[in-house]
Amino acid sequence: MDLNLTNIKQNSQIDEFINQTDKKLNNLNFTDHGRRHANIVCDRAVKIAKTIGLSQSEIEYSAIAGYCHDIGNFIDRKLHHYWGSLLFHQIFTNKTSDIEGLSTIVQAIANHDKEEARLTNNTSAVLIIADKSDVHKDRVKERDKYKIMKEIHNRVNYSILSNDLDINKDTKIITLLLKLNTKTTTIMDYFEIFLDRMKYCRSSANYLGYKFKLIINDFSLI
Ligand SMILES: [Fe+2]
């Protein structure tokens, strides 16, 4: 089979692993890591890959890595990037002859949540930016406002009213534009949990030959 997004979305194991991940992380009171997040990261990865002019196969691999990157969470949150990459390999290793695609996607999934970005392929860099930039109030699963405000990940996500990623091929700048409700959280809160992720985005953008900018409420912060 070809490694393309249509085939991957039709795979019953991928489908169930996303369901199980959603269930597990809901039970642990995490923000959304299920189908909404998978589709948003997939769409954003495609947008980045297309805009910066990656090859057709790299666009497809970025889409797949975006859709599947969190499937390992239902086994264990801590090493979910490794679990996810091994699961992906197990599912498709005897089904496809596209070994280059398989190894690129496996590597991108394994790389997406490490402490240090050591990038060696474009798909990994695209996935990191697409994943780490998904912060939005729609990611919050908790419905109790008091509990949302007590937990920093929920509080910060809940306070992000809009999120847009601009990729400018002429200026070679990728910009994450956020609207943050400062009545429900502070910019310091945002940085407390997102500083490492933003540094990770910067390294990934640099790998792709771009600069990374973060604008919150019209203020340029990095
Ligand atoms: Fe992840």
Ligand SMILES: [Fe+2]
């Ligand atoms: Fe993710």
